[in-house]
Amino acid sequence: MRVGLTGGVASGKSTVAALLAELGAVVIDADVLAREVVARGTPGLARVVEVFGPGVLTPEGDLDRPKMGSLVFGDEAKRRELEGIVHPLVFERYAEVEAAAPADAIVVHDIPLLVEAGRADDFDAVIVVDVPTEVQVERMLRDRGWTREDAEGRIAAQATREQRRAVATHLIDNTGTREDLRQRVTEVFEELRATAGR
Numbered sequence: 001m002r003v004g005l006t007g008g009v010a011s012g013k014s015t016v017a018a019l020l021a022e023l024g025a026v027v028i029d030a031d032v033l034a035r036e037v038v039a040r041g042t043p044g045l046a047r048v049v050e051v052f053g054p055g056v057l058t059p060e061g062d063l064d065r066p067k068m069g070s071l072v073f074g075d076e077a078k079r080r081e082l083e084g085i086v087h088p089l090v091f092e093r094y095a096e097v098e099a100a101a102p103a104d105a106i107v108v109h110d111i112p113l114l115v116e117a118g119r120a121d122d123f124d125a126v127i128v129v130d131v132p133t134e135v136q137v138e139r140m141l142r143d144r145g146w147t148r149e150d151a152e153g154r155i156a157a158q159a160t161r162e163q164r165r166a167v168a169t170h171l172i173d174n175t176g177t178r179e180d181l182r183q184r185v186t187e188v189f190e191e192l193r194a195t196a197g198r
Ligand SMILES: CC(C)(COP(=O)(O)OP(=O)(O)OC[C@H]1O[C@@H](n2cnc3c(N)ncnc32)[C@H](O)[C@@H]1O)[C@@H](O)C(=O)NCCC(=O)NCCS
Pocket: 008, 009, 010, 030, 031, 034, 064, 065, 066, 068, 069, 072, 079, 082, 083, 086, 087, 090, 111, 112, 113, 154, 157, 158
């Protein structure tokens, strides 16, 4: 069974993914793949440097992620250029990683841009983690040390809450406590298992 998991930045996707993994799902995280394909020494990173210049590297030769973030969130043309390099490489890696999962697994794909990429129909179920925009901003300021401007720039680059909710087969409201979240995720996993006949 292939399950898509999405939600706005800092809505709680990774937290939900970790809970699902505890319950027995196999989780594939698009953000992790998106880091791997531009790791030091990869053709992906070489391409990024070709397009954006060596100024986007740290002295050690890694992608300077905070710098890249401030470059692309706020400049749509640059963001699209970066996505044009990274996304095809991520989709290639996906196919490889997915092929390695056991045939009877519930495979959860944590994809921040699932709705933006128009891929909701690729999945048997779509879990959407939902919180009001102000909660996203508060959690980014509290946990990541980003400025309000950074936070709002990322939100503006993403689909709206309504667009995501429209494709959800399972909606997870994450405005409550972490314990509330655990309970709701357990419920959703049971529903998925029942649908998968397991
Ligand atoms: C600009 C980069 C280097 C900033 O790195 P940083 O470590 O600060 O963020 P990270 O990659 O961990 O992403 C954190 C969150 O930001 C949001 N985000 C990332 N990329 C995008 C994007 N292109 N559009 C909208 N939101 C995005 C997502 O909610 C994501 O979960 C990085 O986000 C990147 O390479 N983005 C382009 C690739 C991409 O689209 N990745 C997202 C899923 S494949």
